[in-house]
Amino acid sequence: MNGIGKWVSRVILWLFLLIIAFFTVFPVLMTILGSFKSNLELASGATIWPKEWHFSNYAEAWKQANFSTYTWNSLFVSVASTVGTLIVASMAGYVMDRRNFIGKRFFVVMQASTMFISIGAVVLRPQFELMVDLRLNQSLWGVVFILISAHATTFFILMGFFKAIPRDVDEAAMIDGCSFMGIYWRMILPLLKPGLGVTALFAFRTAWNEYILPLVFTMNTPKLQTLTVGLTNLRYGSGAAMQTHLMMAGACLSMLPILVVYFFANRSFMQVTAGSVKG
Amino acid sequence: MKWRVHIENYGFLLPSFLLTAVLGIYPIFWAMRYMFYDYKGYGDMIYIGFDNFTRLWGDELFWEAVRNTIVYAGGKIVITIPLSLIIAVILDRGLKGRNFLRALYFMPTVISTAVIAVVFFIIFNSYNGLLNQFLTKNRLVSSAIDWLGPDYAMLTVIILAVWGAIGNYMLLFLAGLQSIPGDLYESAEIDGASPFQKFWKITVPMLGPVMQMIIMLAITVSLKGYESIMVLTEGGPIGKTEVMYLYVYKLLFPVSTGSAMIQEIGYGSAVGFATAIIVGVITGFYFMLSRRLNRIY
Numbered sequence: 036m037n038g039i040g041k042w043v044s045r046v047i048l049w050l051f052l053l054i055i056a057f058f059t060v061f062p063v064l065m066t067i068l069g070s071f072k073s074n075l076e077l078a079s080g081a082t083i084w085p086k087e088w089h090f091s092n093y094a095e096a097w098k099q100a101n102f103s104t105y106t107w108n109s110l111f112v113s114v115a116s117t118v119g120t121l122i123v124a125s126m127a128g129y130v131m132d133r134r135n136f137i138g139k140r141f142f143v144v145m146q147a148s149t150m151f152i153s154i155g156a157v158v159l160r161p162q163f164e165l166m167v168d169l170r171l172n173q174s175l176w177g178v179v180f181i182l183i184s185a186h187a188t189t190f191f192i193l194m195g196f197f198k199a200i201p202r203d204v205d206e207a208a209m210i211d212g213c214s215f216m217g218i219y220w221r222m223i224l225p226l227l228k229p230g231l232g233v234t235a236l237f238a239f240r241t242a243w244n245e246y247i248l249p250l251v252f253t254m255n256t257p258k259l260q261t262l263t264v265g266l267t268n269l270r271y272g273s274g275a276a277m278q279t280h281l282m283m284a285g286a287c288l289s290m291l292p293i294l295v296v297y298f299f300a301n302r303s304f305m306q307v308t309a310g311s312v313k314g
Numbered sequence: 315m316k317w318r319v320h321i322e323n324y325g326f327l328l329p330s331f332l333l334t335a336v337l338g339i340y341p342i343f344w345a346m347r348y349m350f351y352d353y354k355g356y357g358d359m360i361y362i363g364f365d366n367f368t369r370l371w372g373d374e375l376f377w378e379a380v381r382n383t384i385v386y387a388g389g390k391i392v393i394t395i396p397l398s399l400i401i402a403v404i405l406d407r408g409l410k411g412r413n414f415l416r417a418l419y420f421m422p423t424v425i426s427t428a429v430i431a432v433v434f435f436i437i438f439n440s441y442n443g444l445l446n447q448f449l450t451k452n453r454l455v456s457s458a459i460d461w462l463g464p465d466y467a468m469l470t471v472i473i474l475a476v477w478g479a480i481g482n483y484m485l486l487f488l489a490g491l492q493s494i495p496g497d498l499y500e501s502a503e504i505d506g507a508s509p510f511q512k513f514w515k516i517t518v519p520m521l522g523p524v525m526q527m528i529i530m531l532a533i534t535v536s537l538k539g540y541e542s543i544m545v546l547t548e549g550g551p552i553g554k555t556e557v558m559y560l561y562v563y564k565l566l567f568p569v570s571t572g573s574a575m576i577q578e579i580g581y582g583s584a585v586g587f588a589t590a591i592i593v594g595v596i597t598g599f600y601f602m603l604s605r606r607l608n609r610i611y
Contacts, residue, residue: 048404055401055480056418062477063425065444066433077436081447127330136323142331149338153538153593156563157586158341160579165336184337186330215322244426246541251567263428267545270432279436289429297424301417304424308482309489 066290069283077279089280096284104258105265106288112175112249112261113242116182120238121231124189129219132197133205146187159251166252175259178252182242189234192307196230197223233303236296240304243293262289349584355577366584375553376561376585380592382468383557386543387536389472394479395532401480402487403517416488420481427478431545434474438462438546467547467555474542479535483528490524491517526604533600537593558589 069077070092072085096102131139166177200223208218224231246263253259260268266285269278297304349367352360370376401419405412422430437444438461446458461470498516507515518525540560543549549556549564565582568575 059419059422062433078442081451123329126326130323130326134323145334149334154345154586154590155559156566157345157583160566161341161344162337181337184333240424246428263426266432267428270435282432286429286433290425293424305420305485308485
């Protein structure tokens with residue numbers, strides 16, 4: 036190919052990449068910048084950069100619009116369900132990888148089936164009734180348990196990491212008189228750290244971003260609502276007097292923590308997604 | 315000694331088994347029972363056999379939702395797959411800043427769909443949305459475009475879906491591209507193949523099996539998605555963006571969406587089941603079709 040043709044194709048290529056990049060960043064950028072604008076400017080300003088920086092939007096969202104409660108609830112649900120998912124999935128993965136017993140195949144089929152069968156929001160109804168029976172509907176523990184129950188993906192990812200830990204480790208520890216539980220806790224879990232880290236990111240992201248589940252469970256208990264639920268309520272409650280500045284500040288509060296995590300750990304996030312193709 | 319081993323094995327498996335069985339499997343059987351009943355969530359449960367399914371057959375709202383779902387999923391896939399494949403192919407070559415761009419394009423996948431749907435609502439709002447403000451102030455359009463109105467709502471919803479999906483499929487394609495041996499390209503280059511020839515004659519055929527899997531994933535995911543639509547348009551206006559699983563949701567929890575529908579647990583379960591079967595049939599149909607396509611190579 037001649038010089039000019041190569042140059043033109045390079046320009047087109049970069050233009051394409053930049054347009055997609057702009058499309059990707061635009062909504063996030065508008066949220067961050069918009070969270071500092073006044074409601075009036077958002078409603079009619081047609082500006083990109085805020086005319087005046089209204090840091091008070093955050094104070095207002097935090098105090099008046101209850102975003103302090105929402106943030107705390109989101110944090111509780113995310114941390115509790117992440118820890119729970121890791122414990123439950125790693126325990127199951129450990130015996131599934133190291134031991135032979137009746138029902139192994141059945142267990143794998145059961146886990147896989149939960150990933151593929153979806154009848155939509157119908158399942159939330161019996162789940163809710165169960166939580167009422169267990170008296171867990173007045174707290175966020177019901178939401179946490181349901182999030183933990185969806186640990187099939189974590190389980191299958193961890194299975195891959197278990198295979199990479201040599202069995203000699205178990206045997207050496209056993210000869211030294213370590214119990215099955217002791218081997219899991221003192222030998223396997225520390226060696227599983229890379230896998231646990233990656234799956235923790237995923238479990239945390241899923242819980243932090245979850246919307247329908249906490250929405251259904253906290254419909255009548257505003258005190259328990261998470262960031263996603265509290266934020267969308269502002270949108271439903273919108274009418275003539277839409278509080279756009281609060282919605283923007285709230286959206287930022289919900290986005291920024293996960294974006295900060297992503298900034299430091301984007302390689303781990305991508306590793307799992309890419310791994311699902313390689314098998 | 316033997317008992318000890320059994321207790322260890324099943325004891326370690328128990329938390330996972332219990333949670334999956336009680337909160338994952340049981341609700342499905344629960345719904346399988348209720349779909350034969352007339353039950354509104356209060357009052358009596360009346361066994362009505364297959365009446366819910368005959369009602370479903372004549373339910374215009376449901377079939378409208380099925381059509382919308384196909385348009386929505388089709389639109390999303392037709393835009394997302396080629397775009398993300400092109401991005402992946404470009405980034406696969408040693409481009410300066412490729413790691414940065416890859417991380418940037420993948421970023422939407424970590425953001426909550428509900429939250430970004432609120433942001434899209436503010437941007438695309440027809441009355442005073444940011445996009446219309448820019449378009450009208452800069453005289454790009456004569457009057458504000460009704461992005462969330464009957465004509466454009468589906469397009470807006472698809473744009474939102476594409477926004478969230480491109481990065482994910484780009485990454486899947488990138489992983490697939492790495493499995494293509496580099497010497498194929500080298501020998502093609504020696505034979506004087508152009509970049510386009512290399513793309514159509516090597517990349518696409520070699521990507522066949524991965525592509526089949528990725529498109530299958532895209533089909534199931536897009537047929538199931540309803541969260542972002544629920545927040546952005548609530549299925550409206552006049553049911554233009556109502557999709558199957560959103561309809562199921564509204565039948566079970568009508569209060570939260572502010573829709574005028576009545577809670578119908580029994581009928582909702584039947585619709586949920588029918589929807590799962592439709593998704594399964596479409597996926598299976600695609601699988602058979604794509605297997606035949608694969609044989610060409």
